[in-house]
Amino acid sequence: MNDKLNQIVQKQQKQIEEPQKKEDDVVQLVGFIIGQEEYAVPILSIQEIIKPIEYTRVPSVPDYILGVFNLRGSVIPLIDLRRKFKMEPSKVSEDTRYIVMKGRDNTAGFVIDRLTEAIRIKGSHIGPPPETIHAEKGLVYGIGMRDDSILTILKVEQLLKRDF
């Protein structure tokens, strides 16, 4: 009786673990441009992408937090990724978008310069982050190697973590 139970438990455990491995094989990302570089985040962590709307400044926060905006009744913080990455702030253009990302317990909008495309990339094509790539530690999940370019894959949980 006990053995049988164990077998079933093990089988179930396998079933839980395996599909994850399969998913790891191909990662779906959304690419976007900030400054000169191309970045990407997992498609599943994106709640929606919207055109710039009005926001309200919030006092006494770091300058990369632009403020809060109203997303259909929820108040959501807006973060300027250019400033977060210590780049010169840019003007809002036709291509500017807010990417609303959803983490475990936080949701925030991020200002990006331009969207590129949805990307499918093999897990084996993702390398570990170079050691001294960014001033912002731990924000980078890995470097995606593509045929003609490379992109920086960001860690959404880390982006959504308050660091002030």
Added chain:
Amino acid sequence: MEDIQEILEDFLVEAFELIEQIDQNLVELEANPDDLELLNSIFRVAHTIKGSSSFLNFDVLTHLTHHMEDVLNKARHGELKLKNHVMDVVLESIDLMKALLHAIRDNGNDTSIGLDITDICTRLDAISSGEDGNTAPAVTSEKPKAEVAPVIEDDNKDYSKLSDQEVEDEIERLLKMRKEEDKKRRESSGVAKPVTPTPAPVAPTTASLSQDDDDDDDGEDKKSSARPSAPRADASAANTPAKKEAASAMEQTIRVEVKRLDHLMNLIGELVLGKNRLLKIYDDVEERYEGEKFLEELNQVVSSISLVTTDLQIAVMKTRMLPIAKVFNKFPRMVRDLSRELGKQIELEISGEETELDKSIVEEIGDPLVHIIRNSCDHGIENGKARLLKGKSEVGLIQLKAYNEGNHIVIEITDDGNGLDPDILRSKAIEKGMISEREADGMSDKEAFALIFKPSLSTAKVVTNVSGRGVGMDVVKTNIEKLNGIIDVDSELGRGTVIKLKIPLTLAIIQALLVGAQEEYYAIPLASVLETVRIPLDEIYTIEGKNVLRLRDEVLSLVRLSDIFGVKQVYEGAEHTYVVVIGLAESKLGVVVDTLVGQEEIVIKSLGDYLQGIEGIAGATIRGDGRVTLIIDVAALMNLAKGITVDIRASSETAVKTKTQPSDYVVLAVDDSAMDRNIMKKSMEPIGVKVIEASNGQEALNMLKSAEYSIDAVLIDIEMPRMDGYTLAGEIRKYSKYKNLPLIAVTSRTSKSDRLRGVESGMSEYITKPYSPEYLESVVRKNIKL
């Protein structure tokens, strides 16, 4: 399994309710030891808990309640007089019972905390057996049946007797209930029948069974666990007048999860936002289509929706309301214990316990009240001798009062004790280095009383078990501030102290005053706003780097909202300014703002984890126009204000950067035709101003918003794609910094009504095409004063 879990949850909810009741009843009982009704209801509580816990196999709890029941039963039968020392043991056992129930709630069993109940059980036994002999003769004559048996009898016999008694009680009660039921049925035959506690009649039998034999089969025990509804109705009715009893027994209730109510409240919040938005849109539409017929209909719909929403909001708020009795109930017991511990005689008078408050507030208000009452008992009320010497009654009196005042509830704690000595408070505060001697001299008595809320200031000479560590009142202050409440302390040395807590009725939807600081808007909870005044700037004085205002006979420190929140200064202040006087707990502050927008009902939304805990901001709300407005945290604002030393008068006088030559001036030309823009440009060449261009209203608005250029005048074409000239003008005028910006309409629309609309939308000039270059030039010159 799930069934058991459900039963367990029900059991806990019920047990905690019963326990609350029992505390109250026991203290009352001590005052009237002969009140049989009270005694019966207490007995029933112990009995109910025993029954249910034995069903759920909580042996420790069953054991304890069993012994309690013994004692109470003896008392009920008049074989035992409830004296102080007996009460002490009973109360102690109730405390243990609470501890066990907590353990069950937290761990799911009553054994893991390893509570030892043997000691208390022996003591309970000692009382129920050993002292019977002493008390039996003392039994008085008002209990007809019970006292007939004055001698201690065999345990078993006693139990059987109990069931007789119980059966009689039950029958009587059921008969009463039946009568009421019949009455009600006669009154309204269509109304659903109240739930009859059918298992009740079984109760007595089960009771005797479970006492005779603890290994009852399940069937019997289930009945006993289903029974509680009956005794509870009785217990709660016991201390209300007879008339009420009938009404409350008939009231039907449903137990609803708090989570569901919270969800409902959130939905209502959304609805209120929608309503605000609708009202705003109606206002806009009204301006535009004045006199049109559909407006009347729209008006009707909007007002009825707004009315219904408000009613709905109140109704849902009411479902979350609990009587403050929920909190007050534990104080008689606390005061009793304290008075015995401190060796003082203290009486607690409670009134207004039926006043209702939001559940979340009821939960927060308990702790502060505990601290205040402990303080009153320990420091306020003197001991009996001292009181007699002062010519007061030997028994100290603490009054706990609750009542409604507008949108607030006021809780008043009054004691007739020693009162506060402002001089001692001042010197203590100086000693601890909290205030300077000069500050102390300038302090009114009222301000000195407020010192008791400072952490680590205690006037008690000795630290006792009860209080004196200087923590309690600090807790009071923080908790009340959290609730946006106001504390008012008044005291007369030798006569007593009155502490008033003024708390808003609800937390989720509040009234707020909307104010503008330069281009930004903030909401201040109206509960904290004492008044608003308009003052000329030269009435602001500076004392030691602080701005102050003399308001009537008070000196009020002032701080500019834009300085606290680092708002960018975009336009100069006028000669007059608005001051919002805010008050919280015991302090006051004047906040200088640029505009007062008005009072609005706002729904508080959290800023989320990411932006939580920003100093000075309590949350956000979404206004009628869809924008987010931040809500000020008044307590934090007061703290922030202390660090700000900007001379308001001086900084208001320094003007924004001035322009000296024509090329410093910038004119924005908005027209969808490039040719027209060129003509404008050409016409303005002789002035020498810089001309920038936009091809439609939206683009122009973005340029103005980005504040890249400081624009001095705008030439606006009316017919443009994306956003027309009228809308653009209206949008521009929404910014206070552009209130006086010259907007010049340049258009081929010449009719009178077009001109009128231009004026309405905020245009300052109206030039019709075609125009001569000289005319345009002169108009621009005139408007930018060149």
